[in-house]
Amino acid sequence: MTTALLRRRLHRASTLGLIVLGGWIGQPCRAHADSEARIEVRIGAGRISGSWRGTLRDLDHALGLDADRDGRLTRAEWEKGSTRTGRWVLEHLRVSMKGRTIQLEPGEWSFPSTSNGQGARLPFSASLPVPLPHLVLEYDGFFDADPWHRGHVSWTWPDGSTLHVVLGPGRTRWSPREESGAPDLREAAVSAAGRPALAGAVAIVVLLATRAMRRRLRPRGGGGAAA
């Protein structure tokens, strides 16, 4: 397309805008809310779990779930694309530690009502090693098509303390421990020692450490005689 032609077409389009916008000028209005996802993460005993909750409308905009494009998303259409949708969500929501991505396992979708449209919620979980090293959360869902989408993260440590952060195109990565002054994960793990799996893990660490210390303190070659 030549520059002159492009210019003419652009000008024609903007002239159309003059007509269309006539009744709107000076009347900016707001309705509904901008797109958002609610991301809940809970760190438990040797486990990370949580959920992502967005709206069906936003998912359809990104993935075209309404296959026949009749404006109504049926359960059959949803089921057909639900695995792909879950994969898409977890591709855009990642938790890693020391550069290694933790493989989040998707659970069953549910459809809660939200104030921003019909919701879709995907639970996820994965095991975490103990003691816990640094964790990093990354989220970039929808940002390419919707720069106003935000991920509202709620992150709960094993001791029950919760942190909140809002992720957007300007900030897609969050390291809760480093940035928030949150409790040290290992301390938090100890505080949650009432939970069986973690208690077991902590007990093993303590046992190994005690044995090592005993070995170090034990006099070599019959210390009793030397004493």
Add this chain to the structure above:
Amino acid sequence: VAEAEEVLDVLVEPEGLRAWRTREAARLRCRATPGDAYAVLEYVRLCVDAFRAGGDPRHLSHAEGAMGRWWDLESPPPELRLWRAIIRQGRHRFGEARQDLEMLVQGRPEMAQGWLTLSAVLLVTGEVKEARLRCEPLRELAGDFIFTVADAAAAGMGGDAESSRRRLQSLLAESTPVSPDLRAWACGTLADICERLGQRAEAESCHRAARVLAPDLPHHLAAWADFLLAEGRWREAADLLQPHRENDLLGLRWACAKARLGEWDGLYADTVISLRAGERAAAARGEHGHAREEAMLYLELLDEPDIALARALRNWKCQREPLDARLVVACARAAGRPSAAAPVLSWRRHTGMEDVVLDRMLKLLEATP
């Protein structure tokens, strides 16, 4: 089979399907030919149309996203700069919109839309004289109808309401062939001027005419509802807005009418909860662009006059239409702080805006102990 056909969500109402499919086709063209400014422009225009029709800000976000690299350019092509300004205006980023539009009309003074939108932005921000000055080029560029409405809107805010009313009446009496949207715009402008002049019957007939010409456009409905609420006609306002309460702008006014009627039913509670959630979500994002509606929410529905006043004053810093002035005064009175309305009084002296509704409210404010 029945379960498979269960509808999980109605993404688009049947009446919006055609526009949705057109927009989706434009989006696909955008994706297929990244870098094609024409394809982007077409999609952006359709998104802005959708926002205008339904008020969902996600359409503005999609338009912004589609502009891609052009969005952040210091000097994008003029047509894209225009639409960037329009999107920014919709986002209440009036300063940025104005900057874009000033640059645009400087470089391309023949673009009527640039002058028209610039004038509208200046009017919204209360710069009435400047708004009127920017209308002048429209006389040549856009024709008599558009020039007259834009100029009368600005003049009507600047102490010249009566002559603006007469000009608009004559214009509407002529049989100029213009689109219903444009005629509705003229009717809405005339309704606002008549209301401020205290000519309620004429204001009402203009609101009704606007509604016939452009049925269900949110901003017309909101203006008509504001008129009914100011008149104390709660039942009519509630009935008018009942089918549109999903739209926050209209749901807020519907809830105000229901509260005045004392009808605090489940639907009312749901609406208030939803409005509050929207306000909280915006606050969590660090956005403060919709303080007008937030002030109304806190004043009328949550009985928090101090918070309402703070929001109304914050809104006043960027948005100065008659409704915003009335809101500051109403909040100042409710909070028992008459002196907080001083910026409105000062602005009014400066612009000379006539408004009998505001006059009445100011008298009540003066009587506040």
